[in-house]
Amino acid sequence: MNIQFKKGALELCVLALLDKQDRYGYELVQKISDNIAISEGSVYPLLRRLTKEAYFTTYLQESKEGPSRKYYHLTDQGRKYLHQLNAEWNEFTEGVNELLKEVVIDE
């Protein structure tokens, strides 16, 4: 349950980060690892999978310093998927929070 849950959460994080703007790989990884403990390399397989599933498109853009960077752009299909995941997430966390409020946890 735990592992499955976290993997789903990682997917939601990546999709959410791309909702408002396109970002490159390193930027995405840093944003996520600022908030959650991840092994950063695993974001890339996820990005590849979501790209193959047509939730993202990618393009290369020159950076000010050095080589060009691969940017990820959320497609309409990806946005739909994001909304679906987000709704599921909210429903789930609200349920858990509600339950935690009802019981007293012994530390």
Place this chain on the structure above:
Amino acid sequence: MNKTIFIKKLEKALEKLPPEEQQDVLEDFREHFHAGLQEGKEEEEIANALGSPNQIAKEIIATYYLDRVEEKSNVGNIFRAVWAVIGLGFFNLIIVLGPFIALLGCIVGGWAVGIAFVCSPILLLLDFMFYPDSFRLFDLFASIALTGLGIFITIAMFYVTRFIAKVFVRYLSYNAKLVKGGLKHA
């Protein structure tokens, strides 16, 4: 582990992929190192945060084979996809290999029954050649009936095999998505 070693390890682990795919993956990681260095991080620091190159490669290879098998589910592709998904972790060894062997057994069994039934007149003929005294008309009719039944079973197995393969491929993709989180301590 510095950048060169990390990239080398990753390259080695990705050997099975087609060259363009390999280069594409490696390019992503070179870019990652480059961006990190620009922020003033050490190569070792970046490599450590990335985690094991082997594990990263496994996930990428599993995705690749699952993609292939969804395009074309022939025997070779199914075996490669099963193998790649099993490689993701010990948990998968149990929840993928178990059902896979069970289903494979059922399919092989079904085909064997169908083909044996179809061939039953040949067996009867052989029997008759070696032991001419044992011939009975009942056996002849029974074997002809079995042939008919065998043809039906074989045709049914053709569709059953295709159906099972399709469902199993879905099960594989579902597993690859869920199992093995990228999160630490997961």
